Amino acid sequence: MPRKQRNQNKKQQRALQKRTKRKQKLARKQTQAAVGINPRRLLRMARQMPIEGAWVQQGWQEQGVARVLIARTQPNDSIMFGEYIVDYFCTGIKDASYASNVNRETFSNEVIPRLYSGTPPLDIEPRLAQEVIWGAVEYAEGLGFDPHRNFREASRILDPAGTMPPSGSIDFGYQGIPLYIPAPDDNQVGIIRRLIEAVGLGNFYYLPRGDIPEEVAELLRVEQPEETPDSAIWTPELQQRSGAHTQSGLWIPGQQPEPVSETGQPEQSPIWTPGRS
Template sequence: MTPEQEQHIAELRQRQLSPKQIARNLGLRPAEVKAVIQAQAKATTQDRIARGELPPLEQCLINEHAAQQLLDPSPEASIEDGVGGLAQVFVVRREGMRYLVASYLVDYWCLGVKDAMGPQRLNQTQYTAMVEKAYDNFHQSSRVISLAQAQAVVLGAVDYAARLGLAPHPGFEQARSHLGVPEQPLPALSFGRDGKPYYISGPYDDPQHVIACLTQSVGEGNFDYLVAAEPPMSDW
């Protein structure tokens, strides 16, 4: 695909021609044209985000237990949730008929953002399937929250982890701009467990590094941790 062909595709697309019509016009395969259109749309979206021009907000979601722990805590709420202080946050924006979805897996007990992805351009079916799968994995329902609450959970957890010497997942930098810039002071949330960091190791963590950071930042005895045992070596 030459730059001239890509430019022609962009011009014809602006005239509301379908991929099949463009393909016939330029003597290309529809699949080739569709791939270029998708790449151009993604580049346009990234340029807009880089300039701070975000599409309209559709909705924000979080798993129900994390909402109870962070956004409306009460003495009656159980700390144990079966997922070790994790919050799955989605920030969804709308661009035409597509959803722009960024996801943030937040460890609000210690690590901050453990994983981040997006924004991805999804249709209605793809978006619904992604959300259902995410919260089915938590065995929890989701709750619709405000953008300010989503910002408070994600950015607050990142700041909390930074004070412990822990950096967010590398994918967070790309997904961060999708949150937007807070327009007002964000709600002050309580991170950690029982007033101090509680680290639960995951399969992709470096437990020694995390524990060393916690020891240096808050001191031995001022945090709790649970490190999974190494699996037994195979004889094969």
């Protein structure tokens, strides 16, 4: 084949490759525009999207930790949602995540049941859901606790903090002071130290699950019982057997039982809760 013809063929091939690449690039952009597969770009636009709904687990007001879900409708009718694990008794946002481009049917039939372990959650007003989240953030920051690192991005699905005035229907802390209930992965020593620095001994509640870590016991000036029952609910009978003592003023397992009335029964319920004096 003559050299001139070979050169022409090469030029044609290069031109064809360029056209093919341009078409592929255009197709990718069109696909992204059609189905919205660019999560970060969508996240920046999230606050412009209408809110689809908000959910929280049943009984959340008695548990101290709320699993809040807020969803928005994307332009292509897919769902973007944020999930927030909120400790409104003490430490604020324990975890957060978000997802986008979720099929509406998948969101309703798979995502929600999975996040709430098969138990139907409660539909709540989006305003209330956001008040729980932002209120817990503010309360925890006042104690020296920052939100989980994932919250920075996941918070873009929420309206900005302070957008709506608080309703006053949600109480943060327990009976006016922090109540710390450790999560499995918590650095309990660090959290207790922070609470002592923020509010001082005697000004927060601590409800351990199982054994109290030795370093925590030292910080709280607690003498550990020889045997600790598995239950996180402590009764006067268990406390009498444990013989643990505290000088901190904190509510912890091991406090002395209620005075007994003339009938021989405790004057109040035998279940010990942080509010008992």
